Amino acid sequence: MFLSLLISLFLIIFNEAFASANSTFKYEWSNTLVEVPLGASIENYKYKPYAVLYQDGTALTDSNITYDTDGDWLYYLKNVNTNKIGDYKVWYKAYDSVYIPGTCIGYRALITFSVKDNIKPELKIINDTIYLPLDSEYDFNNNIIATDNYAVKDIRFNQNVDFSKCGEYNVDVLVSDESGNYVTNKFNIVIYDDSTVPIITCTQVGNDIYIPVNMEYDIKQYFKAVDEKDGDITDKIVYPSIDNTMVTDYDYTVSVTNNKGKSASYTVKIHVVDEEEPVLVLNTHSLMLDYKTDFSNYNFNQHIKSLTDNIAINMDNLKIEYTMENKIGNYVINYEYTDNVYTVRDSIDVNLISYQSPKIVVSDISVNENTNINLKDYISVIDESDEYIAESIEIDDKNVDYENEGTYYATVFCMNSSGLSSQVKFKVIVTSNSLFSKANLGITITAIILFVLLIGGSITIGIYLYIKKKKSV
Secondary structure, three states: OOOHHHHHHHHHHHHHHHHHHHHHHHHHHOOOOEEEEEEOHHHHHOOOOOEEEOOEEEOOOOEEEEEEOOOOOOOOOOOOOOOOOEEEEEEEEEEEOOOOOOOOOOOOEEEEEEEEEOOOOOOEEEOOOEEEEEOOOOOHHHEEEEOOOEEEEEEEEEEEEOOOOEEEEEEEEEEEEEEEEEEEEEEEEEEEOOOOOOOOEEOOOHHEEEEEEEOOOOHHHHHHEEEOOEOOOHHOOEEEOOOOOOOOEEEEEEEEEEOOOOOOEEEEEEEEEOOOOOOOEEEOOOEEEOOOHHHHOOHHHHHHEEEOOOOOOOHHHEEEEEOOOOOEEEEEEEEEEOOOEEEEEEEEEEEEEOOOOEEEEOOOEEOOOOOOOOOHHEEEEOOOOOOHHHOOOOHHHOOOOOOOOOOEEEEEEEEOOOEEEEEEEEEEEEEEOOOOOOOOOHHHHHHHHHHHHHHHHHHHHHHHHHHHHHHHH
16 A cells, blocks of 8 residues: 555656646746836835746746846846936846746846936025016026926026016926926016006906905915015005905905005906815715615615715705616616706615515425426416516426336525525425336235135135035035
8 A cells, every 4th residue: 555655656746747847938027117216226126027937828826936136248237326317227037946947938037227307306486576677687597596306407487577667577487307307486577667656566367366255365465566665565555355255256456555655556356256066975876775665755865975065055956866666676866966056966876676585385296207297387486576586496306216206305496686595395206107016016916915815715615615515415
């Protein structure tokens, strides 16, 4: 016995070794292009490339792969300079200690480490607003400080400053680096007349200011005021109170007075607008309910987790529509709310199912030997929720021998459209039409014996009476 086990073990090892020797191995690599942020440590990225060993086209999940990441042939890991933008090549090699396929196909891959700069330059505006008299000259570079983690490539100013005309002008600044990262900012230049009347300027294009309804708002951000003698007198601007409790439009005027009592005013159009959509949050997007539910009295609001808006919620604006009927199937509940500016919608998918298993009605079934019979004809299934329940009936009668009489057992199984099932075991009694069937054999033999005894007894009595009569003569 022990010898046979050793022989079997040897054959298994030999067959596996033979199969392995005749197999085709290859490596397939992933992540052969690795992006490395500028200045990062290459040690944090060197193990991102990896290989998978395949045997005859099937990935080996139990292989044990080790890697040589140092590189060779002029492509070495040590040459990757993460402080300099560019692409660096490194030869990687993969080895397996489980299957040991040697240097099979694809064991070596050329990995590219791409050092990229994804950090935007930094742009600081020294003065948000510069006040200059008419016909001045000014170098815009004097009002910015631009730096970058690698190198600033370009600084551009987009402006339409007319130094010969009073007013406030926007200067847009764009700073970009060699990797295409950029940052923008802006500042204002106010050209003023050297007169004694203050000048109020508004930075809002078109003088139309949009203010969100029912929210705190800083109207002061749009206005500046300068004076020839007093300089910047923005802090002296008088701002009337703002009414943004309702959506509306109206004129709004600010004013300023210098130390000499000279005044100026500026009028803009205030637009109180609703910029915030209502937020309708449902506590579920999928429901499973009993198909017998009374939806005319169903509380659909129970599935609303929250309904918020920047103005008061009006539940009269909530519309709930549904298509459910008391029948198994998939339906939808649609929710819609509007604040008369924005309309939000959401929905819940509803699956109506039955929570009652089907009922199987079946009695013991008798059938003659070698008779074709459809057991389904003797079985009925009751399920109010599924009119096609009969189509799911399955009968297991593999233990019934229809060619030999006897009592056997079969099983009927059914499942409704809600996934609820029932199973019933019933008898199948196979009987025989032959007089000498197993069931009638005992009765038949008994009848023959009684018949023989009866005939034999009658003959014996007849002989006895005949002899007795002879003697009497």
